[in-house]
Amino acid sequence: MPRMNMVQALNSAMDVMLERDPTVVVLGEDVGYFGGVFRVTEGLQRKYGSHRVLDTPIAEGGIVGAAIGMSVNGLRPVAEIQFADYIYPAYDQIVSELARLRYRSASDFFAPVTIRTPCGGGIRGGQTHSQSPEAIFAHVSGLKVVMPSNPYDAKGLLISAIEDDDPVIFFEPKRIYNGPFDGDPNKPAVAWDAHPAGEVPAGHYRVPLGRAAIVREGSAATIVTYGTMVHVCLAAAAELGVDAEVVDVRCMVPLDIDTIAASVSRTGRCLIAHEATRFGGFGAELSASIQERCFWDLEAPIARVAGWDTPYPHAFEWEYFPGKPRVKLALQALMEVA
Amino acid sequence: MPRMNMVQALNSAMDVMLERDPTVVVLGEDVGYFGGVFRVTEGLQRKYGSHRVLDTPIAEGGIVGAAIGMSVNGLRPVAEIQFADYIYPAYDQIVSELARLRYRSASDFFAPVTIRTPCGGGIRGGQTHSQSPEAIFAHVSGLKVVMPSNPYDAKGLLISAIEDDDPVIFFEPKRIYNGPFDGDPNKPAVAWDAHPAGEVPAGHYRVPLGRAAIVREGSAATIVTYGTMVHVCLAAAAELGVDAEVVDVRCMVPLDIDTIAASVSRTGRCLIAHEATRFGGFGAELSASIQERCFWDLEAPIARVAGWDTPYPHAFEWEYFPGKPRVKLALQALMEVA
Amino acid sequence: MSPASRLHVPTVPARPGQKPDFSYVHLSDAGAVPRPPIDVPVRDTVSLAEELVRVLDGEGRAVGPWDPGLTPEVLRGGLRHMLLTRLFDDRMHRTQRQGRITFYVRSYGEEAVSVAAAMALRDSDMLFPSYRNQGLFLARGMPPFEMMCQLLSNTADMCKGRQLPVMYHSARRRLFSISGNLATQFPQAVGWAMAAAIRGDTDVAAAWLGEGSTAEADFHHALLFAKVYRAPVILNVVNNQWAISTFQGFAGGEQRSFAARGPGVGIAGLRVDGNDFLAVHAATSWAAERARAGHGATLIELVTYRAGAHSTSDDPSRYRPRDDFEHWPLGDPVERLRRHLVTLGEWDDQRHAALLAELESALAADWKAAVRHGTLTEGPRLDPALMFEDVFRELPEHLRRQREELAAERAALAGATAESGDASRGP
Amino acid sequence: MSPASRLHVPTVPARPGQKPDFSYVHLSDAGAVPRPPIDVPVRDTVSLAEELVRVLDGEGRAVGPWDPGLTPEVLRGGLRHMLLTRLFDDRMHRTQRQGRITFYVRSYGEEAVSVAAAMALRDSDMLFPSYRNQGLFLARGMPPFEMMCQLLSNTADMCKGRQLPVMYHSARRRLFSISGNLATQFPQAVGWAMAAAIRGDTDVAAAWLGEGSTAEADFHHALLFAKVYRAPVILNVVNNQWAISTFQGFAGGEQRSFAARGPGVGIAGLRVDGNDFLAVHAATSWAAERARAGHGATLIELVTYRAGAHSTSDDPSRYRPRDDFEHWPLGDPVERLRRHLVTLGEWDDQRHAALLAELESALAADWKAAVRHGTLTEGPRLDPALMFEDVFRELPEHLRRQREELAAERAALAGATAESGDASRGP
């Protein structure tokens, strides 16, 4: 089976969909001739033409507004927002329009738009190229929210997102575009080839939205996480030698709370980890929902590990990033609770 | 002491500040000659002139962008966003600029801007005049977030917000502008006159940001809530005859978690109530934080009562609104946990 | 601070108690503005964006190059739709005053803007209305009954009770869902048109918003995308002089037309007498032909006047002279078309009275039929469980659970109220 | 789908391997465009927004009504600042290539845009730069040392390590904090100017953004608010033809100037040769006088060319001809001013060589001084606890707690790494 990194897997997902569905179009800043600043749309315009892979003005709000209109007229737009940090100018069109068009029109109109956007830090991008704003979309009724942690899921989830008749906000953890990252910036970078999830079918396949994945089985504790942090948590658990089960959320909305809660009830201990700012982050919803369902099984307070409640500072990237040291301390503390 | 409803109290806060501080300006859609669609700025332009109380174009993003620039040039703008449902076009200027200017410039620049906006439902406003988007601001580092539940707090908190050198998002629960509301739309409306918090000093006073208020003492359970829901929860507890302590959060950021956690540790039971959509709402952060601090004192799972995870539907306003029946059921269930 | 201040604050010609003053409105004589070919370069529309395209003169005659030369049948159809719109508005406005619907927005004085445009376009063209374009729906044959049911949020409401009154839609009639958020439909219309162009369709899109809404980012995005991709779209700015209490000068209208924004960005601009049925029809046809032929978008400013309150929540006597509309230089669109038909000998008072009577009784019957499907206070009522549908295509697990929670809540309440004998929550 | 498609896609004159083609750039002869009085009505600036204001002719002479008549001292000062900017850029670019800073953005080819404007304005005027306006900082006397420390995020960084390289600021020199979010500074500059007007100050604000950024909502809001309140602000669009890989046609530049957006909305518009130091100086002075005198804002389009890569993360050879700049019709701003001075007999090769040497050695010394305050890899290093400051004016309880958590985390790590002997995290 072909081996792909995440960039190639995402590119392949769009290639497959552009090929089999003439209504699929791709649009965004620098996505056409250039192939995107992260090369995710490389070659697609050459292959499918400048009328199906469109370079756009630098107006995120306009891109989403136009994409909504296109989708109402029978297309399936896949819009790229160059960095998640720059999605806010489109927030009104996403929240007030994209998320609610189906509802307000009783399904007479709907907008099958997929919005792809690279998120997360670890690339020395400073405060405006490092953000993880999933929480402000997960709170909005009517949006599906996805964040894959490996090439196989990335392609399968993006195909599901494009085929889905509901709008999907698709976050791409850019730090792991080229390889899994265990949180240690001083180690030499690892590529996806070595990783089992780097094996990606060339053709069409789906990874369903709304299903979490247990990426490591364990019985001593449950770590609930997603995106880049999946790899950091796996490494932390391994290094600590804690028999932790690691659940990759994959999809924040709809949330597969059953899988998550079942694991926590089994292990009795829960650590939640994400890169985004802690206060009011998606981890809060995870903690609240898990607590509501697993209260009587909990042997220790549910712990959260996250980015600090500050912007993402350029010089202190690795002090901000919730790396192995932070995860390990939290996991240790969690296990030490008698 | 004068008696004021919330509209008059907020108006008085701006009047007092415009009077004593020549750098305070008020701007927004219809706020000048007309005095605002909810009359909150009534009479201010007549009194202070059209150069300090400005009617603006209908561009929320422009209003906030301009307010930031004004504040950098020594003014203290108080901007009104006509409805919280219409704050999204300003989201980028608020999140990317207002919240982070001080941080990115190491305090060489800062933006003492207050953004007032009416929020919440219960006025038959449908999906675009009923929203409570506090969670998407509380998650953003650098913003202070406030929501008063009565005239006295409204004036004191707004004065503190205007005098504060950090940006403040000030939510005004419009359903209780004219009187407290216990959640029963069929009861005749009550005015603020009868209410002790309707007594409002005519002059300058502050209610400090970052302090919750215990509005009802009790020992059987703690209800953590804010805005309109404070009154609904008080009524629900009274009708059920549950000796619940009711904590009015008042300020989501900075959050007075000490007061909240102390109460929950005392009572051992906690119900969180807000009007906003439940999933990823501010109640999730409250639940997570409380659980982290009070785990060993909890006798039952922390419960959340909130708006459903749908837009706010016009025809089903009272089925959407988390009124007394929903609060009572949750409180009952909470108390029944052995 | 103020004394020293050098800030310019737009002037408002007349406030309550003052004499109405419309000297600020730049007028052209009927027939005076040339009608260029549909492939005219954008640059050459700069003056068209400043002048005022008018066809009906003071004597009710159609004059000049923009006369669309419509048949008496079409003209009578236009009069009928405009009257229907006005009578519908008056009736629904009264209904709201009686507390039977929660909210209403009239288009009084602006009927030509919607009706003439709808009649000038093809049924397959997609329309993106604002909340003041009910004329588009009526002119496209939407039964008033359906609109009344939406206003009542009743069991026959096309929105299933989710939208505020007046936020209609009709997929079948190609009328897009109205949003409560100003201007958002503008870039959506451009996107719809881009899709049509990508597919090679000949359909065009048309969108409407108020002059106040041009301040929103969406207006800018729409013009820009329309220009960049030469989208087959007609972007209409309805300049009715007011945005709630805010005069159009605060939207940038001081000594500058809104139509001028078009050539500024690089699309054609037309400034049109919005109360002149023939001018609106002609301008819309011109823009549609231009778009269909691949010459791109047109920004049309329709100069009109909001004769009534902004909505049933508004009281204009607080911010403008009561008798403003009587002095409005462009008159009443219904009256002007009626007069034109009379001048042509194609209409008279009897026929007019008969038409009014016919429409009134039809509307009365429609209302009777509509309330049978339920009102705010009397059943039948939509099932609240509907609240959880259409958030997503399929009902997800968490909403299924919440639906059950609501059922339990209502059961408990029914029990309680049964005891206390209070049934006010209705069925 | 494409074959049938009627969507217009902006054309790009030349891609890699093709012959550079700048025939699309509308030029005017030096001295050909009139200079109206500063109180000229907006309408009369429509042609100024289409033509190209130029002063320096082919022989390096200053001609026509826009010649600002600057003294040789001022001209030499301009040359010095432009050269300093270029040398600073080259050096920092190399430094990034050596991995000593994480990111850099050059202004190669656009030096006149910033330097001439800074010199035409008063020190008390407030400047809102984009990330490509380092010339504003240098021309206002910001020591290169301070900028280098920012680039290094070291202990002397004015941003305390929080910002990406090139996001400088200087409150004292009235240079606003640069944002990574495009265009956001535009409405802020207008708000700043509104405040100045409200107070009755005579200071003006000036802001810069790229032509690609004009697509953002903030550009629209800025023009609109500037028009409505007649704010004393200068809004500069730096049209360097490219937005990363995206040609200016995708921002609406096809057959339409960006300056034309000004008159479209109702503010003055000027299209200026951005590589002509004298033209930029004259246009900026004109706009500043106009603003100070209370006649409102001006939108200035500065036509220039991004001679280098977008940033150190970009490779332009992927999307445009390598030799593009050599064919750019407006030449090199540094070379053109140098030539002008030589023509005037106020400059020669020796003085030029001496100036270069002086600046180079000064920059070398600055860099030596800067790295002493720390680099990414060598200490001293900013205390990570600083991360929690300046989120709010006072450190709130929850951030105090998180600061402690970080301390514990680093202590644990130090312990661990001490054992494993790995100290890679640095001090």
Ligand SMILES: Cc1ncc(C[n+]2csc(CCOP(=O)(O)OP(=O)(O)O)c2C)c(N)n1
């Ligand atoms: C984004 C947004 N901001 C504010 C409002 C509140 N609002 C509703 S209508 C209106 C005035 C609109 O005026 P105009 O665009 O001229 O349209 P008109 O009502 O005159 O037809 C305002 C400010 C809104 N609905 N949406």
Ligand SMILES: Cc1ncc(C[n+]2csc(CCOP(=O)(O)OP(=O)(O)O)c2C)c(N)n1
């Ligand atoms: C809101 C936002 N969207 C996208 C980006 C990513 N981005 C950074 S620079 C750039 C191109 C800007 O081009 P232009 O405005 O012409 O300025 P130039 O780089 O040519 O000086 C883009 C798209 C951003 N920084 N902010």
Ligand SMILES: [Mg+2]
């Ligand atoms: Mg209007």
Ligand SMILES: [Mg+2]
């Ligand atoms: Mg550029």
